[in-house]
Amino acid sequence: MTPPDALLRAAMNRLIARVGEGVADAAAGVAVAVQDAPERIRQEWxxxxxxxxxxxxxxQQEDQPSSASAADRSGTEHEPLQQRIDRLRAKVAELGTRLEERS
Incomplete structure (x- = not known):
C-alpha cells in the first residue's frame, strides 16, 4: 500500500470509529431518557x-355569593374575563416552561 493510500484508509477508519462512538453515546443517552420519561411524565401529570x-x-369558591370577600382579597371579582383568560394562559405557559426545564 502506498503512503497516501494508507493515510486515506487510516483517516476513514478513525472517522468511522469516532462516528460510531458518537452514535453509541447518543443511543445510551436516549435509552436513559426513555427509562426516566414515564416517571417524569407521571409526576408532571x-x-x-x-x-x-x-x-x-x-x-368555584369565587363564583359562590358567600365568597365575595375572598374574591375581593384575590382581586379577581371585578377582573374582566379577558384578563382572567390571559392570566390562566400565562400559568399554562409557565407550566410548559417548567416541563421543558425538567426534561
Whole structure:
C-alpha cells in the first residue's frame, strides 16, 4: 500500500470509529431518557392535575355569593374575563416552561 493510500484508509477508519462512538453515546443517552420519561411524565401529570383541581376549587369558591370577600382579597371579582383568560394562559405557559426545564 502506498503512503497516501494508507493515510486515506487510516483517516476513514478513525472517522468511522469516532462516528460510531458518537452514535453509541447518543443511543445510551436516549435509552436513559426513555427509562426516566414515564416517571417524569407521571409526576408532571399528577402535579398538573393537582393544580387544575386547586384552580377549579378556587374558581368555584369565587363564583359562590358567600365568597365575595375572598374574591375581593384575590382581586379577581371585578377582573374582566379577558384578563382572567390571559392570566390562566400565562400559568399554562409557565407550566410548559417548567416541563421543558425538567426534561
Amino acid at each position: 399528577d402535579l398538573f392535575q393537582e393544580e387544575v383541581k386547586a384552580e377549579a376549587e378556587r374558581l
